[in-house]
Structure formats: C-alpha cells, structure tokens
Amino acid sequence: MLKEAMRAIGYAGVMDQGEIARLCKAGAMDMETRGVVLPGVVDFTYTEEAVVNPDTGETEIDWSTGEPLYREKVTDNSDLEDELCMRAIITYAKAYFHNPPNHEQLVAAYEKQLGQLMYTSGYTDYAEDDEEAEG
DSSP states (O other): OHHHHHHHHTOOOGGGHHHHHHHHHHHHHHHHHTTOOOSSOOOEEEEEEEOBOTTTOOBOEETTTTEEOEEEEEEEOOOOOOHHHHHHHHHHHHHHSSOOTTHHHHHHHHHHHHHHHHTSTTSOSHHHHHHHHHO
16 A cells, blocks of 8 residues: 555655655544445554665764664555455545645645545444444
8 A cells, every 4th residue: 555655655765654654544544533444454563764875875864963874674565455445544634645746625625535435335433333223
C-alpha cells in the first residue's frame, strides 16, 4: 500500500515515507470510525536507520550536534488489497500531504469515495447489526 500511495502522491523522498504512512493509517482509521469495514489491515512498522553517504559508505553526521543522522524507515505490513478502499485511503493521504493547492477538491473526492463505500454492501457491518436485532 505504501508504494502505491507514494507513487500517487508524487513521492518526494525517503524522508517523507513516515508521513505518508501515517496519513494512510489515519485515512484507514477515519474510514473505520465512520462505519466502513476494511477487508484487510493497514499497518506499518517504524524504525530508525543511520543515514549513510553512498559515496564514502560512512554514516552522515549532523554538524551542529556532532551526532549521527538518522531517518525513519517504514516497513509496510498491510494486507489490504481492495482497490476501492486503497483509492480512498490514498486520496485522503494526498489531501493532507504538504497542504496541496487542490486540498478542498481532494477532500471532496475522498468524502464521495467514502460515501459510496458506506452504501455498498460488503463494506459495512449494517447487515450483521440488522440480523442481531431481528434474532
């Protein structure tokens, strides 16, 4: 999921992986909070790794502190493969990544995608709630 999101957003660099992953997770959480049942998991693991100079093979140093530089490495543990849900999550991430000039249009597109998922069987648990109420 992370690769698709970075490609759709216009992947800015390794340093933005963590932010994009957090936005994808926030989009998934927003969808679940509003009643959409995701047919998979959106999950990431975050670790730090030293920044290594590719020319010298040495660890980069922050000259202001003298400490090694670290960057966040993101491992995608997601198993969500549903195209409709992934598109909605990626639209959410695009809308909130670095405040794009078309933010309002992207938010409206996300809301429309979310609305369609909320009224499509298979993406909600309303049928299960109705069965429990009857039984």
